[in-house]
Amino acid sequence: xxxxxxRELLIxxxxxxxxxxxxxxxxxxxxxxxxxxxIPHIGYLHRGVEKxxxxxxxxxxxxxxxxxxxxxxxxxxxxxxxxxxxLLGIDVPERAKFIRxxxxxxxxxxxxxxxxxxxxxxxGAMTVFLYAMxxxxxxxxxxxxxTGARLTVSYPRIGGVRCDVNEQFLEELYKFVDEFPKKVxxxxxxxxxxxxxxxRTKGVGVISAEExxxxxxxxxxxxxxxxxxxxxxxxxxxxxxxxxxxxxxxKNGDVYDRYKCRMLEFRQSAKIIKQCIEKLPDGAIxxxxxxxxxxPASPLKIDKKDIxxxxxxxxxxxxxxxxxxxxxxxxxxxxxxxxxxxxxxDDSAKPYRMRVRAPSFVHxxxxxxxxxxxxxxxxxxxxxxxxxxxxxxxx
Amino acid sequence: MKPIEIVEKVKEKFxxxxxxxxxxxxxxxxxxxxxxxxxxxxxxxxxxxxxFDYLIDLTAVDYLGFREPxxxxxxxxxxxxxxxxxxxxxxxxxxGCCIQTVxxxxxxxxxxxxxxxxxxxxxxxGHPDLRRILLPEDWIGFPLRKDYPVGSExxxxxxxxxxxxxxxxxxxxxxxx
Numbered sequence: 351x352x353x354x355x356x357r358e359l360l361i362x363x364x365x366x367x368x369x370x371x372x373x374x375x376x377x378x379x380x381x382x383x384x385x386x387x388x389i390p391h392i393g394y395l396h397r398g399v400e401k402x403x404x405x406x407x408x409x410x411x412x413x414x415x416x417x418x419x420x421x422x423x424x425x426x427x428x429x430x431x432x433x434x435x436x437l438l439g440i441d442v443p444e445r446a447k448f449i450r451x452x453x454x455x456x457x458x459x460x461x462x463x464x465x466x467x468x469x470x471x472x473x474g475a476m477t478v479f480l481y482a483m484x485x486x487x488x489x490x491x492x493x494x495x496x497t498g499a500r501l502t503v504s505y506p507r508i509g510g511v512r513c514d515v516n517e518q519f520l521e522e523l524y525k526f527v528d529e530f531p532k533k534v535x536x537x538x539x540x541x542x543x544x545x546x547x548x549x550r551t552k553g554v555g556v557i558s559a560e561e562x563x564x565x566x567x568x569x570x571x572x573x574x575x576x577x578x579x580x581x582x583x584x585x586x587x588x589x590x591x592x593x594x595x596x597x598x599x600x601k602n603g604d605v606y607d608r609y610k611c612r613m614l615e616f617r618q619s620a621k622i623i624k625q626c627i628e629k630l631p632d633g634a635i636x637x638x639x640x641x642x643x644x645x646p647a648s649p650l651k652i653d654k655k656d657i658x659x660x661x662x663x664x665x666x667x668x669x670x671x672x673x674x675x676x677x678x679x680x681x682x683x684x685x686x687x688x689x690x691x692x693x694x695x696d697d698s699a700k701p702y703r704m705r706v707r708a709p710s711f712v713h714x715x716x717x718x719x720x721x722x723x724x725x726x727x728x729x730x731x732x733x734x735x736x737x738x739x740x741x742x743x744x745x
Numbered sequence: 746m747k748p749i750e751i752v753e754k755v756k757e758k759f760x761x762x763x764x765x766x767x768x769x770x771x772x773x774x775x776x777x778x779x780x781x782x783x784x785x786x787x788x789x790x791x792x793x794x795x796x797f798d799y800l801i802d803l804t805a806v807d808y809l810g811f812r813e814p815x816x817x818x819x820x821x822x823x824x825x826x827x828x829x830x831x832x833x834x835x836x837x838x839x840x841g842c843c844i845q846t847v848x849x850x851x852x853x854x855x856x857x858x859x860x861x862x863x864x865x866x867x868x869x870x871g872h873p874d875l876r877r878i879l880l881p882e883d884w885i886g887f888p889l890r891k892d893y894p895v896g897s898e899x900x901x902x903x904x905x906x907x908x909x910x911x912x913x914x915x916x917x918x919x920x921x922x
Contacts, residue, residue, distance in 0.1 A: 392879065393878060564851055585830075657769050660765060660766055661765040662756075662765055667812070671808075671811060674811070679772060690802055694806055705804045715853065719852075744879055
């Protein structure tokens with residue numbers, strides 16, 4: 351072709367685009383079909399959660415964590431509760447720990463179902479969408495049975511959970527997870543051998559293990575590249591050290607391996623829920639020293655003896671400063687990756703600073719690396735495979 | 746490796762830079778001067794006994810009225826091989842509000858640093874693309890600073906585009922009536 355006839359084209363993809371899973375805007379500089387440059391623009395859903403939390407008490411801040419990742423709000427709540435429990439030194443009763451683990455895995459299945467539904471739909475497999483939504487409905491009904499809400503549950507409390515689960519719920523859930531692996535096979539028969547699916551996912555959006563670590567990827571997106579890192583195994587929380595499960599790993603780090611990882615996680619989640627139901631101990635569901643809804647104004651009861659410190663400079667005011675501010679970092683394995691809460695406490699009932707380490711934010715950051723040099727059609731496959739929720743990305 | 750041993754290693758290597766350390770609930774943070782932050786972090790990353798190859802989070806905290814220098818930039822590091830974590834806090838004053846970038850050590854720092862710049866106004870020297878990330882480009886002020894109000898009574902400091910929108914809406918209402 352005559353080079354005078356070719357020119358670079360700027361394509362604006364989003365913020366209202368069905369395949370961007372929310373309000374993500376990508377500016378693509380293309381040369382024919384090939385992407386030369388990809389610039390993501392985020393922030394359309396920014397609600398200032400971190401700033402708002404500074405003006406609310408710890409108990410009041412819990413419901414706004416639902417709104418971060420609305421597809422798996424349970425895991426968000428658990429993460430926040432874990433951080434505050436670590437800060438206040440609250441021991442969670444055993445039964446509450448198992449219920450939380452069970453619920454978190456239900457949320458993982460729910461979230462992965464939405465992922466497979468939309469990811470497959472974007473690439474062109476319509477049927478999976480209907481199958482996955484059918485099964486998700488069942489889980490949402492189970493959520494509603496216990497918590498009264500389908501999506502934004504606000505179910506865990508600082509020091510336990512809000513209300514107990516009953517026999518009927520456990521029976522229905524057991525029946526669901528018993529049948530669930532078969533349903534996963536059903537999805538796989540639809541796409542796993544599909545030639546179009548394989549062509550559009552294998553060898554697309556490849557990222558090596560070193561690069562994945564360097565870019566800070568977490569969750570199935572990292573494990574697709576074959577890196578063994580799972581918060582549930584590395585820094586166990588709740589009842590994850592009392593249940594048996596494997597962490598599926600990929601090999602090539604392409605869209606297909608990330609897909610495969612999540613498909614295997616479905617089965618592991620079902621396995622964890624089964625064990626939780628079988629091992630569920632009796633007892634209290636809320637710790638005795640859990641804070642009430644009306645939190646005491648101040649000061650909070652943090653045992654300052656736990657703080658160990660040493661100062662190497664001569665400054666009298668520093669000791670006072672160290673004793674005033676305590677900070678903790680707690681993280682959970684959300685369906686998307688490592689979700690961390692970093693809380694700085696100044697002894698009042700409100701967090702001095704609450705920071706949310708959102709996996710989606712990091713994953714959108716890697717999009718230019720995945721997309722540049724590939725075709726426009728692969729952008730869709732890439733967005734689907736990193737599994738982002740913009741509510742969490744923008745906070 | 747236990748967090749306290751990591752602290753000792755860093756202290757041994759950079760005796761002048763470490764100001765204090767603090768341990769709470771089996772987590773340690775080391776507060777350091779900002780001048781040599783890059784050397785400290787690249788030492789943590791490359792030293793075989795530590796091998797912090799993973800930057801979990803990079804954020805900042807504003808201690809307005811409690812301490813001078815005002816800001817802390819916080820690096821949360823983890824090693825996948827050794828399974829340990831550590832926090833490094835670098836002090837940044839309000840005057841000359843800048844620190845060296847670490848985006849060449851960890852690519853993930855690029856977006857984290859942009860966010861800290863957006864929310865706190867801390868400039869990262871050497872960053873390849875330091876722009877606002879969550880807020881619009883013409884936004885005034887840095888929302889996560891403690892002297893920025895939570896409520897929306899900003900008056901004249903309101904975001905220009907929002908003011909325009911409000912005026913337009915007023916016009917539409919008048920048209921209706």
